[in-house]
Amino acid sequence: MAPVKNGRYLFNEIPTGYPVPGKTTIYDESETIDLDNVPLNGGVLVKILVLSIDPYMRGRMRSPENKSYVEPFKLGEPLANSGVGVVLRSEAPNVKPGDHLYGFYRFQQYDVITDVKSFRVLENKEGLPWSVYLGVAGMPGETAWYAWQEYAEAKKGDTVFVTTGAGITVIQIAKAAGLKVIGSAGSDEKVEFMKTIGADVVFNYKTTKASDVLEKEGPINIYWDNVGGEQLEAAIEYAAPGARFIECGMISGYNTTDHYHVKNLFKIVTKQLHFHGFIVGFLRHKYVDEFYSSFVGRVARGEIKYKEHKLYGLDKAGEGILDVQSGKNFGKCVIVVAEE
């Protein structure tokens, strides 16, 4: 077979505010790949099916001088994130054509993977759509499950305040554990969905002040933070003594240099608050087997519900990134690169 087009989605320019598709990132079709003959060097050739778009990707769109927990994207190179692909050819032991590999992919249609060990062969006995392994049965689900196990110290009757993002899964874990759940999101549609999956109190943070809600419905024992800023300040203000703050993200500050001034930090002392920042990868070793053996089954049985925000075509990656940063997505954002 003649070489085929191998579309790639490249990092093109460091953004100062929101990333702009076609400027910050561009779709490129200049490369081709010979699927029959490309050398594998002991690895595998994969056709990528789905790629995940996550909030933290904004943090990689930075200048290399700024250190952080993940490497910055390289200008002119493809973006990268978790995805699922199907193996076309293999020279790797224990991996055969037709296997589905979950792991960290460059944003392109096809790729040769040599560090096969860092990928996981998905059995998928549950028959879930592959995209679900990027969401509630993947990294975002792991994020919710691992950090809740590690830091929530949840007791029946506790009150938790969950902000948007990984929020949907956390709400369901918390409800199943017998907690009162307060949820916030940035659109009425999301707020309504939070209600349908069991949140006791919900509000749209764009039209209602978190502090007003928490004053009435708090104090809170657990705060699941995806946004930082004004909602973090409100959570501190209405935290019960000894409350746990699970610091998963602070998206409100990602696209601006004008950070909200949280003015009540000294209450961390007086209320004896515990803040736990975390990166899901560092908790994985402790909980990953339980996650795949037990939590994914709860998803397949419909006990844990989810929403997806699917965009079709690798060229839509930039749009997906902007949707996630601006909160336009409703559910886990996934780029469908190819059908199987």
Next chain:
Amino acid sequence: MAPVKNGRYLFNEIPTGYPVPGKTTIYDESETIDLDNVPLNGGVLVKILVLSIDPYMRGRMRSPENKSYVEPFKLGEPLANSGVGVVLRSEAPNVKPGDHLYGFYRFQQYDVITDVKSFRVLENKEGLPWSVYLGVAGMPGETAWYAWQEYAEAKKGDTVFVTTGAGITVIQIAKAAGLKVIGSAGSDEKVEFMKTIGADVVFNYKTTKASDVLEKEGPINIYWDNVGGEQLEAAIEYAAPGARFIECGMISGYNTTDHYHVKNLFKIVTKQLHFHGFIVGFLRHKYVDEFYSSFVGRVARGEIKYKEHKLYGLDKAGEGILDVQSGKNFGKCVIVVAEE
């Protein structure tokens, strides 16, 4: 014996900035007490010898509407804090005249105590001056010892950054545990003392930027925070992944409504930092016996050094409070109310 004067030090006015002696607080000599005949109601009559002045007292000089972990002082009533007094008369079981009671006293020369159980009889086999039981062998020492045990997760070779305050004790605990210690204080004299008790790197935060020092000497694994604000921001910036932040106080924000804007809070997430606010009283039950049986002995043997800032006469309490809030004190501030 005729009634004698019973001087009291009263809360007079809610301050907006630094508390002003003679305005925020006033010394009052209008009351007398009949030491021979005052009814004890099953309690004890105590002559107060020493009273402690601590940073957190500023937080009690507030309007009652503002909730916090300790009750506000009442206008027109004496201040209160820990102290040591000698028993003059007793109707309480297990307490006899001549015993020394450590506990929470109103700021006056004599007082009748009825909740005797909340006080501790100091054996003082070590023969330490009573004032030491308000400092390194009292609440500030407990603060350092308890929170270090509970939250530091110190490993030999770790680097800790300690800000002034309980800092002197923490520095010595950390050095004894084999850590590299960076210390900051607000005067060259304090900085020099930190050096003599073993700190490896010291600086005056009024003339040197914490961020410059930490950039060179960090990253830090543990931050002992007594000040908040700009030093907290620098500590976040130069924290190692997974660092522990022991949030003991944020004095930089106590006397102003114009709080420093800590702009890098999102790094709590990316660096996986753990913040632990705490109030010493809530850790006491876990460590208090070990404290008196082991730590106080280390003080008596000179293994743990200390400094005192003594003021003589109850009428000097307001001055002591201002010294502590403005950082003028060098060492633990104690009011010597009476000689034995």
